[in-house]
Amino acid sequence: MLFTAGFAPDQSAAFSMIADGTEIRLPARNVNTRMGENAGYLDVSLDQSSVAAITGAREVRTWFSYGRALGGDFSAKLQLTDMDRKMLGAAFRLCP
Numbered sequence: 001m002l003f004t005a006g007f008a009p010d011q012s013a014a015f016s017m018i019a020d021g022t023e024i025r026l027p028a029r030n031v032n033t034r035m036g037e038n039a040g041y042l043d044v045s046l047d048q049s050s051v052a053a054i055t056g057a058r059e060v061r062t063w064f065s066y067g068r069a070l071g072g073d074f075s076a077k078l079q080l081t082d083m084d085r086k087m088l089g090a091a092f093r094l095c096p
Helices: 048-056 082-094
Strands: 002-005 015-019 022-026 031-035 040-044 059-064 074-079
Touching: 002 074, 015 048, 022 048, 048 082
Parallel strands: none
Antiparallel strands: 002 040, 015 022, 015 059, 031 040, 059 074
């Protein structure tokens, strides 16, 4: 799962997510960061349980816990429609 941000720290941080009340935490080794020309990118490698949680959820909250010196917390809250869940499910099935 790829997030865009205004920063891309040199070190990774753990990724956390709550999907319809179920909390999932992935270690920093699952997060890669890189800086593009106009934005930073936070790329999270999800496991199968995380994919199942996202594709079945109506609300997903995500956050990375970076220290203030590295950019601070970065978070998102998404309200997913039935079509969103179908599109995410297809993307996870078709894109390795």
